[in-house]
Amino acid sequence: MAKRTRTLQQQNLVSVGILHIVLALLSIVFLIPLLWMIATSLSTEKVAGSFPPQFIPTPIEWENYSTAFNYQSDQLGGVPPMLIYARNSLIVCILVVAGAVISNAIVAYSFARLKWPGRDVAFSVTLATMMIPFPVLMVPLYAMYKDFGWIGTFRPLWIPAWFAGAFNIFLLRQFFRTIPFELSEAAKIDGCSEWGIFAKVILPLAKPALAVVALFSFMAAWNDFLAPLLYLQSQETFTLALGLQNFKGQAGGSPIHLQMAASTMVVAPVIILFFFTQRQFIQGIATSGLKG
């Protein structure tokens, strides 16, 4: 019996080992672009454009980071543009995350916990909006924001986040539905209003799901390129994703080593944030019915 158990354990070990090897190999495929970005960010301009690429560049140019950070400082009164772009990205991200968490939670609560006529139809229509890609809405939205006088401001980037979005509504609704209704009823018996139940009972229990919404919204706002490209006008208002374009020259020329150094600086906060929130993130996905 003990021998059989040992054989089973060995078999398990082998299959787990194979699985890990396959996963490790797959992860390399995903890591190559990231490694190339970091390697290029530490290369000289000559080495950066070489083929095949050098994954361990010689010599290592740490100065690329300070050069990229201060690139075109003279254009913005001596202040490093990366600093200005980072501030702008932060402004947009704070407002988008706050808006997304608050508005999506309210709407999802209504779809998950309240009964009102036409609720399911409204939810289906909300979900259907996920099918409409952003490029389809670009022109009408631009015309609308132009009429509002919002072009050239941050408003088109963050105000829509305060009106909830289908994906996050769906995510939170699924989570809210898993919370026992008895809790709400008990709170109601104790005299709690609907807002009270939402704020004091449901929201504290939904922290993992709210964290997922916050993280998704942050990443979307941080990495968004198209909307800032459309709506922002002057360099003082550019976000980091848009500011990276400044490294792209015309007529085939661009200092790719600086571009990659800047890209590494832009990507780093998202990766760090992901590592810090990984536990909550996985927990949120696992409990909101999003996992396969």
Place this chain on the structure above:
Amino acid sequence: MKWAKFVSALSIIAIIWAVFAGEAVVKKTPRTDRRIVVTYWEKWGDFEADAMRAVVDDFNKSQDRIFVDFQSVTNIGQKAMLATSGGIPPDVAGLFGPNVAQYAYNNAVIPLDELAQEAGIKREDYITQYYDICTYRGKLWALPSCPASTALHYNRKMLADAGWDPDNPPKTIEELTRLDEMVFKKDGDTIKKMGFLPTDPGWWPWAWSGVFGGKLWDGESKITMTTPENIEAFTWMGSFAKRYGTATVQSFQQGFGSFKSPQNAFMDNKTATVLQGVWMANFIEKFNPELDWGAVAFPYPEDRPELANSTIIDLDILVIPRGAKHPKEAFEFIRYVQTQAAMEKLCSGQKKQSPLANVSEEFIKNHPNPFVELFQDLASSPTAYSTPKTPIWPQWADEIKSATEVINGRIEAEENQGSVRAALQAVQDRMQPKLDNVIRRERALGIYPEKGSVAN
């Protein structure tokens, strides 16, 4: 609980800060010296931007009424169009020559005829080919900043190694083809060297037409992709892939580094010659200063010597977008750039030639490009050519690019579409209805003049 309250308070403070900071960033503070601020968007970064900034600084110092706020903006073609349609364009935009038709057609720029006339700016002040790039349907929509033209750049050592006299580079297309055969070196299935490769870097797939005296259209309303000259041109372009094999040439080209690197095929001694612009000298200087190189006019077909000195001409332009807050002040600045001193400072800073008819001796003497005179002269050549002036050009260029891929065997042709004629006919069939639509709209708007009054 205290911790939760602290986080909530901090979040509220962060949101309030973000709202106010966001609004403060957008709000511009007026200049204390009460000058009118002219916003100027320019496409260039790097040393080209520095050269223009120096001219802007000179202008700002030269008077105390206008202050030009120079901003380097990428993707300017789309960005300026969007800003114009959004009603908040810059006062001056530095675009590319082919943008003129697109912007004029879309009513996104203001005509400069009257302003130029008042300022005494005339066509004769310029190399006329460059001035004409600024016009569309009989009106002036832009004025030049830095121009460019192209020539055959050759690697003297590679020519000598192949047994070709480096002091006598190829003059005709036939000689260029012969040179390619002499330089060509293969190791098994791998090409090591070529004399010339028309698909490197492949920026102007349409341009071979001009080398053979072909025209892509009649300059007004009819696309003429399948003229005998065009068929001859694109057949010659495709002959390299045919001679050496599509896959072999493609794999040779895949081994090239990016254009702006020492692994650039020309700078890496992989191709002995290349069709490039006046800017190539900068890149050689930067990435392979040891390279022993020269530049001559691109070769012409042996039996048509009248086509000698052909060159692609292109131009950076300055426009005033429609809806600009200070069009008159914007033109003041544009006019300043047109003066000989400012233009020469700009063009030598950007290491290009001048678009003006008169050029000082110092400009040529002190220019960083040793072949600047060649580029300057080529631009005035009667065989110089530029892109067709039509708003559909970007799509048209894409179609030609696809046709060249078919001709080079890189894209599988649809049934009966494999020949050069069929590939070019396909471009014509796709683009002619689009051009017809443009003309129909221009007729309706009354901006399509009678035949003969339109400069190509």
